[in-house]
Amino acid sequence: MGEVASQTLLKKGAEASLYLAAWHEKRVVIKARLPKKYRPAELDEKIRGYRTVHEPQLMHEAKKAGVPTPTIFLVDVKNAAITMEFVEGKQVKQLLGNISKKERQELCVKIGELIGKMHKHGVIHGDLTTSNMILGVEGKIFLVDFGLGEKNAELEARGVDLHLMKRALQSTHYQFAEECFEAVMKGYSAVLGAEEAGKVLEKIREIDRRGRYVAERREEA
Amino acid sequence: MKDPTEVCCLGVESTADDFGVGISTLKGEILANASSGYIPEEGGIHPREAARHHAEVADTVLREALSKAGIKPRDLALIAFSQGPGLGPCLRTGATVARALAAYLNVPLVGVNHSVAHIEIGKLETGAVDPVTLYVSGGNTLVSAFDSGRYRVFGETLDIALGNCLDVFAREAGLKHKRGMPLGAALEKLAANGEKLISLPYVVKGMDISLSGLLTAATTLLRKGECRLEDLCYSLQETAFSMVTEVTERALAHTEKKEVLLTGGVAANRRLQSMLGIIAEEHNARFNVVPREFATDNGAMIAWTGVLAYTHGAVTPVEESFVKLRWRLDRVDVPWVK
Numbered sequence: 001m002g003e004v005a006s007q008t009l010l011k012k013g014a015e016a017s018l019y020l021a022a023w024h025e026k027r028v029v030i031k032a033r034l035p036k037k038y039r040p041a042e043l044d045e046k047i048r049g050y051r052t053v054h055e056p057q058l059m060h061e062a063k064k065a066g067v068p069t070p071t072i073f074l075v076d077v078k079n080a081a082i083t084m085e086f087v088e089g090k091q092v093k094q095l096l097g098n099i100s101k102k103e104r105q106e107l108c109v110k111i112g113e114l115i116g117k118m119h120k121h122g123v124i125h126g127d128l129t130t131s132n133m134i135l136g137v138e139g140k141i142f143l144v145d146f147g148l149g150e151k152n153a154e155l156e157a158r159g160v161d162l163h164l165m166k167r168a169l170q171s172t173h174y175q176f177a178e179e180c181f182e183a184v185m186k187g188y189s190a191v192l193g194a195e196e197a198g199k200v201l202e203k204i205r206e207i208d209r210r211g212r213y214v215a216e217r218r219e220e221a
Numbered sequence: 222m223k224d225p226t227e228v229c230c231l232g233v234e235s236t237a238d239d240f241g242v243g244i245s246t247l248k249g250e251i252l253a254n255a256s257s258g259y260i261p262e263e264g265g266i267h268p269r270e271a272a273r274h275h276a277e278v279a280d281t282v283l284r285e286a287l288s289k290a291g292i293k294p295r296d297l298a299l300i301a302f303s304q305g306p307g308l309g310p311c312l313r314t315g316a317t318v319a320r321a322l323a324a325y326l327n328v329p330l331v332g333v334n335h336s337v338a339h340i341e342i343g344k345l346e347t348g349a350v351d352p353v354t355l356y357v358s359g360g361n362t363l364v365s366a367f368d369s370g371r372y373r374v375f376g377e378t379l380d381i382a383l384g385n386c387l388d389v390f391a392r393e394a395g396l397k398h399k400r401g402m403p404l405g406a407a408l409e410k411l412a413a414n415g416e417k418l419i420s421l422p423y424v425v426k427g428m429d430i431s432l433s434g435l436l437t438a439a440t441t442l443l444r445k446g447e448c449r450l451e452d453l454c455y456s457l458q459e460t461a462f463s464m465v466t467e468v469t470e471r472a473l474a475h476t477e478k479k480e481v482l483l484t485g486g487v488a489a490n491r492r493l494q495s496m497l498g499i500i501a502e503e504h505n506a507r508f509n510v511v512p513r514e515f516a517t518d519n520g521a522m523i524a525w526t527g528v529l530a531y532t533h534g535a536v537t538p539v540e541e542s543f544v545k546l547r548w549r550l551d552r553v554d555v556p557w558v559k
Contacts, residue, residue: 012504014467014474037503038496039463040418047423127427131475148425160379164427170551171373172475210380 015051015147023083028073031055033080033147048080051147056082058123058146065121067114068142087142093130096173096180108180110141112187115162118143119200120192122153124161129168159203162188166204228298229290230531231322232524235315236307236335237360238266240275242286243521247298247528249345252290254514254521255282260398265388272310279318286520297326301527304332304537305545307360312544320539331527332537335518336361336550339511340372341529342522343484347509351558353478355469355497358485358518359384362465364428364472365550367558374551375472376428383461384487386432390457393440394450403517408454409490415455419448423460428471430464462493470500484511486518529557 007021007030019030033048035041052075059069074083092111096104111133118125125132126148134142150157165184169177189197227246234241234256241256259274261267287294302319305312316332323330339361340354353366353375362384363377381389384405391404396411398404421438424431439457442448473481481501487493494510501508515522533556 012474014471036463036467038466038499040459042418043423043459043463046420129427129475148427160426164429167374167429168427171368171375174369174373207379 020086021083023073026073027086028083029070029086031082031084049077052077052080052082054149055146056084058125058149058151059084061121061123061151062118062125062143062146065117065123067118067123068136068140069146070142070144087134087136087144089134089136089142091131092133092135092141093172095135096130097175101176101179104176104180105183107135107141108183109187109190112184112189113191114141114143114187115165115184116188116191116197119153119158119161119188122151124150124152124157126150126161126164128161128165130172155199155203158200159207162200163204163207229292229296230299230301230331230524230528231286231297232301232303232333232338232520232522232527233315233319233322234303234335234338234518234520234523235272235275235311235318236303236305236518237311238271239518240278240282240315241518241520241523242282243519243524244286244290244292244297245521245524245528247532249525249528251345251521251525252292253286254519255286255289256519257282258400260400264392266308268308268310271308272314275311275314279314282520283318283322294322294326297322297328299329299331299527299531300326301331301333301523301530302542303335303338303523304542305335305548307335307544307546309544309546312546316542316544320542324539329531329536330539330542331531331535332542332545333523333526333530334548334550334553335523336363336365337372337553337555338522338526339484340365340482341526342515342519343482343509343511345525346512346515347482349480349482349507349509351478352480352482352509353469353473353476353506354482354484355465356485357383357465357483357487357493359388361485362430362432363550364465364469366472366476366478367555368476370554370556370558372550372553372555372558374549375475376430376468379426379429379431380433381436383432383465384485386436386461387457387487389436390439390443390454393443394454403486405487405490409458409492411451412454412458412492414451415449415453415458417449417452417456418459419452419456421456421460423464425464425467428468428475430468432461432464435460435464458490458492462490462496465493466496466500469497470504473500473504473506478506480507480509482509482511484516486516488516489513529555533557 007019070085300323
């Protein structure tokens with residue numbers, strides 16, 4: 001990566017480190033999946049390699065479905081590093097608690113629409129948390145971090161994807177998890193149709209029940 | 222010997238195969254931690270058989286705990302019991318013992334959440350204050366951290382628990398549960414002699430994991446008989462532990478906490494300890510692992526959590542002391558954590 005002038009660490013995540021760099025006079029993010037010492041090297045290389053190859057492919061697929069994702073510039077499989085567009089904006093995670101209820105509803109409906117578009121196109125994100133959604137300066141919501149995603153149009157995969165969204169809301173935004181998830185499903189339903197969304201919702205309930213110790217949730221459902 | 226001015230809490234644990242009685246002072250000094258485990262002739266835990274075992278050993282274990290602590294029943298100020306989650310017949314047996322004791326001694330009764338207790342004993346024994354906890358046992362696999370009044374669940378298994386996955390595989394491989402040598406320990410020993418990493422499904426979904434496919438794949442290979450058992454044990458452990466370690470690291474990066482706590486029965490596994498130690502170090506967090514005695518289900522953790530709950534206003538009237546088989550960790554208020 002000789003073209004990279006300088007790079008500063010933006011965030012050291014669990015799975016990868018994000019660096020802000022200049023590349024051909026553009027501000028870019030380099031996402032580097034560093035080796036994980038805790039797991040055997042051959043397993044580690046397999047996982048990092050697989051995710052580095054699949055993530056850009058899925059981001060591209062999502063884009064085709066009308067879901068904003070950062071543009072990919074370079075994929076360095078050997079070093080498990082992806083160079084992509086730097087998206088200026090705010091993480092939805094930071095926003096959600098600092099906006100009015102109405103704004104929150106609107107934002108979540110939009111997020112649901114994006115998930116719907118993505119699912120309709122057969123793309124599963126695999127890690128739908130509010131940290132992986134960026135509200136760009138132009139008002140577009142970008143989805144990032146497709147490392148755990150897959151191409152899959154099955155009901156089960158859609159259900160798990162949204163189940164994760166629900167769980168992420170419950171653990172990080174428990175004060176308004178319910179209203180947010182309802183709004184997400186509203187947007188989702190608007191794209192996929194009420195019938196399909198209903199099926200997914202039923203699947204989510206089934207996935208909930210498959211987990212451990214969920215009687216109270218079962219009663220609610 | 223205990224200070225006679227000090228009053229104690231007795232905790233009864235009986236969520237699964239262990240019947241345990243622990244005694245803690247109100248300051249968190251563990252005076253006794255007695256237990257008796259039910260070991261099935263074959264197969265996994267039969268809930269009714271386990272409950273029968275618990276009923277049979279209850280008085281012996283109680284006596285043992287009281288004698289170890291060097292106290293008389295009248296020194297008890299509080300009775301705590303594991304109210305859930307767990308196996309119905311087992312929970313009910315423990316609850317019955319606890320209700321009888323509380324009524325006889327005329328002291329308050331406190332129902333304790335078993336998962337909360339695993340976290341609290343880990344904190345008490347290691348000095349951890351606000352950790353990201355990986356709680357792994359035969360019945361539970363979850364990643365949790367405290368936020369606003371409760372232990373929130375950041376990640377968990379979407380199907381079976383880690384200990385369950387390892388135990389079922391070990392039984393399929395013909396390993397036997399012996400006293401002092403649980404199935405997981407037997408598997409760990411074999412895994413230590415593994416050399417070749419066999420490719421098995423690695424399923425991480427966000428901060429959740431799925432282990433049932435991994436178990437099926439490993440047992441299928443086992444039945445085919447083409448792989449060395451040591452290699453299979455090694456590969457199963459490496460794959461499953463890498464998955465839970467990955468999600469724990471995700472929770473650690475997400476919450477930015479400065480401590481990691483490993484608790485529950487599978488916490489006794491050295492390999493898992495070393496993996497979690499590595500991610501803690503990478504995130505400049507202090508790594509804590511619950512001592513082996515308190516890793517498996519035990520009465521001491523129930524006694525101590527009972528103290529915490531009671532001193533923060535919780536009591537469980539007998540009419541509300543029914544067991545809760547599926548009582549989730551994130552449904553419990555923990556006002557003693559700030």
